Amino acid sequence: MKNFIETLKNVWKIEELKNRILVTLGLLLVYRFGAHVTLPGIDASQLHSLAGQTEKGLGSILDMFTGGAFSKASVFALGIMPYISASIVVQLMGIAIPYLQKLQKDGESGRKKLNQITRWLTILITLLQGPGYIYNLYKTIPQSAFLLGADSPWFLFSSVLILTTGTIFAMWLGEKITDKGIGNGISLLIMVGILARLPQALFQEFQSKVTDNQGGPMLLVFEIIVWLLVIIACVLLVMAIRKIPVQYARRTTTGDFEQDALGGNRQWIPLKLNAAGVMPIIFAQAIMFIPPFLANLSKSDTSQSIAAVFSNMFGFWYNFVFAMLIIIFTFFYTAITVPTNKMADDLKRSGGFIPGVKPGIDTADFLDHVMSLLTFPGALFLALIAIFPSLIIGLGVQQSWAMFYGGTSLIIMVGVVIDTIQQVNSYLLNQHYDGLMKSGKNRKAVA
Template identity: 85%
Template sequence: MKNFFESLANIWKIEELKNRILITLGILLVYRFGAHVTLPGIDATQLHSLAGQTKNGIGSILDMFTGGAFSKASVFALGIMPYISASIVVQLMGIAIPYLQKLQKDGESGRKKINQITRWLTIAITLVQGPGYIYNLYRTLPQNAFLLGFDSFSFLFSSVLILTTGTIFAMWLGEKITDKGIGNGISLLIMVGILARLPQAFIQEFSSTITNNNGGPMLLVIEVIVWLLVIIACVLLVMAVRKIPVQYARRTTIGDFEADMMGGNRQWIPLKLNASGVMPIIFAQAIMFIPAALAGLSQSETSQSIAGAFSNMFGFWYNFVFATLIVVFTFFYTAITVPTNKMADDLKRSGGFIPGVKPGVDTSDFLDHIMSLITFPGSLFLALIAVFPAIVVSFGVQQSWAMFFGGTSLIIMVGVAIDTMQQINSYLLNKHYDGLMKSGKNRKAVA
C-alpha cells in the first residue's frame, strides 16, 4: 500500500503525465457540466415524468450511458451513443465492402479515412435519433414544459440541431482525451456517466435495507461482499492471459540458422482471455435498443409484446439475446483486433517460431486455433457477468443498485480503469519509477 501511494506521488513528478491527467480531468468536467444544461425552450422544473421514465428498465440504460443527460433533456441527451452505433456499422461493413477493407490495411492514413466516415455517419444517425428523442419528450412531458410552444417546428428544428451539435462535441471531447489526455476518451466519457449514478444507487439500496427494514444491515453487508467479488472476477477476466512460447533462431553460418534451445532467446506471446475488452458489451448494448424501438412503431399485439420483452432489461428474453450478442461480438472484435496472420509473418521475418509449429501459415492457424479456444470461455464468462444484474434482482436487490453487479456498468468501469492504469503504468516505468500495478522499490528517475 505504501508503494502504491508513492507511485501516485511519482505521477506528479512526470510533467507530461501530469499535464495529460489534468487535461483529461478538465475535459471530463466540461462533459459533466454539459450533461446538466437543459435544451433551450424546456422548463427544467417540469422534467419529473421524464426522470420517472428512465428510473427503471431500458430507459435507465440510456440514462446511464449519457450520465443522466437523457433524463435531464440535456444538450448531451444523446451522448456518444450515435458515435458508438456508427462505429459498429462501419466495422460490420468492413467485412463486406472492399473499399473499407482496403482502408483497414492502409495503416494510419486508412484509419484516418475510416474515422472520417464514422464521424459523418454519426451525424446522420444523430439526425435520425434527434427527432425520435423530441417526439418522446412530446409524449412524456406536460404541454406547459415547452416554453416555445408545444409541438412547434421551431423547437423541433433547434433542438435537433443542438442535440446533433452536442453529440459531435462529446465525440470531439472523447477524441481529445485520447490524443492529449490519458486513456480511451470515449470509454472514459461513458465511465464517468456510470460513476455519477453509483452513489445514488447505493443510497437507495441502503434506504431499502436499513430504513425500510428490508433485510437489515447484514443483507447490505452480504451485497457489498458479493459486489466486491464480482469486481475481482471482472479484473481477472480483463487481465487473464495465456502465454505462447516463442523461440528465436541464431545465425551460425551464412544462410544457416540454429535454434537457441537453451532459453536465452525465448520470449512469450501473451494472448488475452478477453482480447476485445469492454467493446462487445458496448456494441451489444447499442444493438439492444433497436428491437424495442422498431417494435414500438407498430400497434399490433405481437409488436407490443416484443417491445415489452426488450424494454425489460431484467427479463429472460432481453438477457438471452444480450448474452448471445456479447458472445458473437467477442469473437468478431477479437478477429479484427488480433491479426494472427500478421503476427505469424512478423515472427517469420524476425527468425522466430513456436516450438513444434512450422513458421508461416501453420503458425497463423495455430494462433487462430488458440485464440478460438480461449475466446469461447472468455466470451461466456463475459456474458455471464453481463446478465448477472438480472440474477441479483430476483433476490430482492433494487434495480438501480443491481446494475452495478456486473452488466454493462461494472464491466465498463473495471475495463476502462485497468486500461487507464496501464497507460499511467507505462509512463511511470519509462521514467524508471515503479508502476501502479507493480510493487517494488522505486528507482531513481532519469531526467
C-alpha cells in the same frame, strides 16, 4: 498504503503525465457540466415524468450511458451512443465492403479515413435519433414545459440541431482525451456517466435495507461483499493471459537461421482470455436498443409484444439475446483486433517459431486455434457477468443497485480503470528510463 502515496507523488513529478491527467479531468468536467444544461425552450422544473421514465427498463440504461443527461433533456441527451452505433456499423460493413477492408489494412492513413467515415455516420445517426428523442419529450412531459409551444417548428429544428451538436462535441471531447489526455476518451466518458449514478444507487439501497427495514444492515453488508467479489471476477477476466512459448534461432554467416545447441532464445506471446475488452458489451447493448425502437413503429399486437419483451431488461429473452450478442461480438472483435497472420509473418521474418509448429501458415492457424479456445470461455464468462444483474435482482436488490452487479456498468468501469492504470504505469516505467538517459546527458554536458 505508503507505496501507493509514493506512486501518486511520482505521477505528479512527471510533467507530461501530470498535464495529461489535468487535461483529462478538465474535459471530463466539461462533459459532466454539459449533462446538466437543459435544452433551450424547456422548463427544467417539469421533467419529473421524464426522470420517472428512466428509472426502469431500457430507459435506465440510456440514462446511465449519458450520465443522467437523457432524463434531464440535456444538450448531451443522446450522449456518445450515436458514435458507438456508427463505429459498430463501420466495423460490420468492413467485413463485406472491399474499400473498408483496404482502409483497415492501410495503417495510420486508413485509420484516419475510417474515423472520418465514422464521424459523418455519427452525424447522420444523430439527425435520425434527435427527432425521436423530441417526439418522446412530446409524449412524456407536460405541454406547459415547452416554453415556445410543443407545436413550434422552430423548437423542433433548434433542438435537433443542438442535440446533434452536443453529440459531435462529446465525440470531440472523447477524441481529445485519447489524444491529449490519458486513457480511451470515449470509454472514459461512458464510465464517468456510469459512476455519476453509483452514489445515488447505493444510497437508495441503503435506504431500502436499513431505513425501510427490508433486510437490515447485515443484508446490505452481504450485498456489498458479493459486489466486491464480482469486481474481482471482472478484474480476473480482463487481466487473464495465456502465454505461448516462442523460440528464436540465431542467424548464421550465410544468412540462414538455425537453432543453437541450447535451444535458442525463448520468449513468450501473451494472448488474453478477453482480448476484446469491454467493446462486445457496448456493441451488444447498442444493438439491444433497436428491436423495441422498430417494434414501436407499428401498433400491431405482435409488434407491441416484441417491444414489451425487449424493453424488459431483466426478462429471459432479453438476457438470452443479449448474452448471444456478447458472445458473437467477442469472437468478431477478437478476430479483427488480434492479427494472427501478421504475428506469424513477423515471427517468421525475425527467425522465431513456436516449438512443434511450422512457421508461416501453420503458425497462423495454430494461433487462431489457441485464440478460439481462449475466446470461448472468455466470451461465456463475459456474457454471464453481463446478465448477472437480472439474476441478483431476484434476491430483492433494488434495480438501480443491481445494475452495478455486472452488466454493462461494472464491466465498463473495471475495463476502463484497468486500461487507464496500465497507461499510467507505462508512463512511470518510461520515465524511469528517460530519467537515466537525462542523467547521462547531463553528465555529458558537465564533462
